[in-house]
Amino acid sequence: MRTAAVIGTGLIGTSIALALTRRGVAVHLDDADTTAARAAEALGAGSLEAPRAPVDLAVIAVPPARIGAVLARCQREGLAHSYTDAASVKVRPHADLRAAGGDPAAYIGGHPLAGGERSGPLAARADLFEGRLWVLTPSSLTDRSALNRGLELVSLCGGVPVLMDTASHDRAVALTSHAPHLISALLAARLRDAEGEHVRVSGQGLRDVTRIAAGEPGLWGDILEANAEEVAEVLEAYAADLGRTITALRALRGAGAPERAAGAAALAEVLRCGNEGRSRVPHKQGGGPAVHIAVPVAIPDQPGALARLFSTVSDAGVNIEDVRIDHSVDRPSGLVELLVEQSSAGHVRAVLDANGWALAGTS
Amino acid sequence: MRTAAVIGTGLIGTSIALALTRRGVAVHLDDADTTAARAAEALGAGSLEAPRAPVDLAVIAVPPARIGAVLARCQREGLAHSYTDAASVKVRPHADLRAAGGDPAAYIGGHPLAGGERSGPLAARADLFEGRLWVLTPSSLTDRSALNRGLELVSLCGGVPVLMDTASHDRAVALTSHAPHLISALLAARLRDAEGEHVRVSGQGLRDVTRIAAGEPGLWGDILEANAEEVAEVLEAYAADLGRTITALRALRGAGAPERAAGAAALAEVLRCGNEGRSRVPHKQGGGPAVHIAVPVAIPDQPGALARLFSTVSDAGVNIEDVRIDHSVDRPSGLVELLVEQSSAGHVRAVLDANGWALAGTS
Numbered sequence: 001m002r003t004a005a006v007i008g009t010g011l012i013g014t015s016i017a018l019a020l021t022r023r024g025v026a027v028h029l030d031d032a033d034t035t036a037a038r039a040a041e042a043l044g045a046g047s048l049e050a051p052r053a054p055v056d057l058a059v060i061a062v063p064p065a066r067i068g069a070v071l072a073r074c075q076r077e078g079l080a081h082s083y084t085d086a087a088s089v090k091v092r093p094h095a096d097l098r099a100a101g102g103d104p105a106a107y108i109g110g111h112p113l114a115g116g117e118r119s120g121p122l123a124a125r126a127d128l129f130e131g132r133l134w135v136l137t138p139s140s141l142t143d144r145s146a147l148n149r150g151l152e153l154v155s156l157c158g159g160v161p162v163l164m165d166t167a168s169h170d171r172a173v174a175l176t177s178h179a180p181h182l183i184s185a186l187l188a189a190r191l192r193d194a195e196g197e198h199v200r201v202s203g204q205g206l207r208d209v210t211r212i213a214a215g216e217p218g219l220w221g222d223i224l225e226a227n228a229e230e231v232a233e234v235l236e237a238y239a240a241d242l243g244r245t246i247t248a249l250r251a252l253r254g255a256g257a258p259e260r261a262a263g264a265a266a267l268a269e270v271l272r273c274g275n276e277g278r279s280r281v282p283h284k285q286g287g288g289p290a291v292h293i294a295v296p297v298a299i300p301d302q303p304g305a306l307a308r309l310f311s312t313v314s315d316a317g318v319n320i321e322d323v324r325i326d327h328s329v330d331r332p333s334g335l336v337e338l339l340v341e342q343s344s345a346g347h348v349r350a351v352l353d354a355n356g357w358a359l360a361g362t363s
Numbered sequence: 364m365r366t367a368a369v370i371g372t373g374l375i376g377t378s379i380a381l382a383l384t385r386r387g388v389a390v391h392l393d394d395a396d397t398t399a400a401r402a403a404e405a406l407g408a409g410s411l412e413a414p415r416a417p418v419d420l421a422v423i424a425v426p427p428a429r430i431g432a433v434l435a436r437c438q439r440e441g442l443a444h445s446y447t448d449a450a451s452v453k454v455r456p457h458a459d460l461r462a463a464g465g466d467p468a469a470y471i472g473g474h475p476l477a478g479g480e481r482s483g484p485l486a487a488r489a490d491l492f493e494g495r496l497w498v499l500t501p502s503s504l505t506d507r508s509a510l511n512r513g514l515e516l517v518s519l520c521g522g523v524p525v526l527m528d529t530a531s532h533d534r535a536v537a538l539t540s541h542a543p544h545l546i547s548a549l550l551a552a553r554l555r556d557a558e559g560e561h562v563r564v565s566g567q568g569l570r571d572v573t574r575i576a577a578g579e580p581g582l583w584g585d586i587l588e589a590n591a592e593e594v595a596e597v598l599e600a601y602a603a604d605l606g607r608t609i610t611a612l613r614a615l616r617g618a619g620a621p622e623r624a625a626g627a628a629a630l631a632e633v634l635r636c637g638n639e640g641r642s643r644v645p646h647k648q649g650g651g652p653a654v655h656i657a658v659p660v661a662i663p664d665q666p667g668a669l670a671r672l673f674s675t676v677s678d679a680g681v682n683i684e685d686v687r688i689d690h691s692v693d694r695p696s697g698l699v700e701l702l703v704e705q706s707s708a709g710h711v712r713a714v715l716d717a718n719g720w721a722l723a724g725t726s
Binding site: 038042043044047059067113115122123130133135137162164167168171172173174175176177180181182183184185186188189190191192194195196197198199200201202203205206207208209210211212213214215217220221225228229231232234235236237238239241242243244245249250252253261263264267268270271272273274275276277278279280281282283299301302304305307312323324337348361 | 410
């Protein structure tokens with residue numbers, strides 16, 4: 001890829017332009033909002049001049065409802081050889097492009113899984129997509145060269161490509177992104193009229209659960225509208241679970257012991273399923289849950305022994321991811337398992353051994 | 364305070380014991396789980412020997428349903444002059460203590476707003492409460508010396524004391540902690556049976572919203588049971604909002620334009636209210652939202668100008684919290700506002716001035 005056009009210089013478009021420019025691609029920028037376009041240019045994301053010949057790839061980074069129309073117009077003008085977009089819904093842009101008389105062969109749908117609470121070109125970063133998943137949604141009509149341009153774009157931006165069909169993509173993001181956004185926004189909304197003293201009594205949990213509720217309403221309204229059916233289905237299943245949970249809480253205050261026991265059991269099941277579901281969330285994008293190795297160490301029965309063990313490991317520059325103590329045995333010298341990153345396990349064992357700790361076997 | 368007892372050496376109890384020991388208080392530890400008690404001792408949190416005379420303060424750090432009974436028993440045994448607990452519900456321990464025939468005068472309810480995903484003594488830290496809110500719930504029967512011992516405990520642990528009545532506390536935590544926990548767990552539970560490919564397409568948003576769903580089910584079952592009515596009320600109001608949101612999403616796919624417009628408006632309102640509610644969440648415990656100062660800078664109309672501005676500020680060791688660009692004026696030389704911590708504003712202005720940037724007035 002030697003030349004590209006980025007239409008729409010918000011956070012995503014400008015970040016793509018910055019990444020491509022850094023890799024030596026000549027990038028042409030365009031945005032209906034000239035201030036945003038000029039800000040992107042001032043950041044060094046590319047040039048505001050129109051290209052003189054069709055570019056290799058045009059990236060349409062406008063709101064989802066407008067992608068089909070903008071794509072079709074760019075195709076009519078002969079802006080590029082291949083086209084992609086960056087919207088977080090994929091069924092609708094494909095359909096809109098055809099409805100607008102565009103050419104589906106030259107288009108490969110794209111969705112980089114990156115972003116942030118802040119929007120606009122000034123929040124852009126060339127490394128925004130580094131190590132992030134980037135879904136590409138070729139249809140049966142997409143030609144090979146458009147697909148390969150999409151793959152090249154992902155690679156130049158440092159992303160991890162994943163091929164999916166459009167319907168599957170939209171179901172996935174309804175579950176993992178769009179419905180969670182509303183679930184978070186509805187919780188945050190309940191804080192609006194709460195007493196100040198009540199809101200003050202909040203911790204990291206509330207901050208985490210409501211963080212995405214700070215997202216830009218205009219942008220999210222567009223996204224949710226474009227994927228409304230799939231999101232409604234996730235939320236309906238969620239609402240049914242929620243109703244059962246409220247019934248369980250009410251039962252806990254019921255008159256009969258069997259009723260209360262049933263309530264407690266139902267609540268325990270919700271919490272257990274929550275644990276299970278949470279364990280499926282990837283630790284970081286593109287990777288599965290991190291692999292930790294357990295290093296078992298015998299600790300002497302002395303005050304401060306564990307504290308000294310932790311210092312030894314910490315002084316060796318190794319991060320302890322978790323610690324397990326064996327509750328099943330009841331003996332004066334306890335057994336502790338240090339969970340560390342796979343790559344550090346050998347080093348930790350050597351350091352502990354050198355410092356006189358008794359390694360309790362291998363795991 | 365010279366002597367203290369900590370009954371229950373889980374994460375919270377052991378962390379309190381570590382903090383007190385570090386401040387020179389002689390701490391006696393006790394836990395029905397002898398392995399946990401011995402682990403706390405091994406960490407240097409105190410001694411497993413029973414005190415020979417009543418201690419100044421006993422901290423009951425057992426699950427909420429057992430606090431009243433354990434408190435009453437310790438009082439009968441004359442363990443301490445004053446008593447507090449660390450449970451995240453407060454109405455029930457007060458009521459249970461009286462039902463068990465205990466002395467409410469010597470008891471001050473307590474709830475340190477700290478914790479973590481990991482539980483047990485091995486996750487304990489002496490600085491767990493540093494700068495964190497710590498609610499104390501004196502009743503009309505609590506005597507002055509118990510209240511003052513509670514305040515001293517908070518101070519020795521580095522916490523920020525807040526006095527509240529028990530009912531108000533339980534309503535507050537239902538809204539800011541207990542209901543959010545279930546809202547998060549129910550979302551995570553929906554991921555349990557999702558396709559692996561779908562779960563893979565997730566980002567930081569899902570990780571944040573589901574983080575607390577990893578909490579220990581046994582502990583959370585106890586907490587939710589002890590505050591079931593207040594939590595049910597929050598969730599019922601939430602469920603009503605959720606139902607309206609689903610209706611709005613369905614309307615977006617409706618036949619009539621007015622129906623679709625009403626759906627879009629209702630959805631926009633949810634997102635707007637979410638923004639408003641989120642803005643009330645304190646940035647970090649004990650403090651209000653952070654105060655940022657806007658430093659306006661004129662940027663020349665040159666590619667890369669903004670990037671150079673950001674490097675200048677970054678090289679000066681100052682963190683840019685946010686950036687605003689003025690979209691209302693359309694002129695060749697743009698105006699940018701850098702939002703920085705109040706304490707850095709003067710330094711940033713001096714650095715920019717020294718590097719030839721035009722400061723656009725004061726704000």
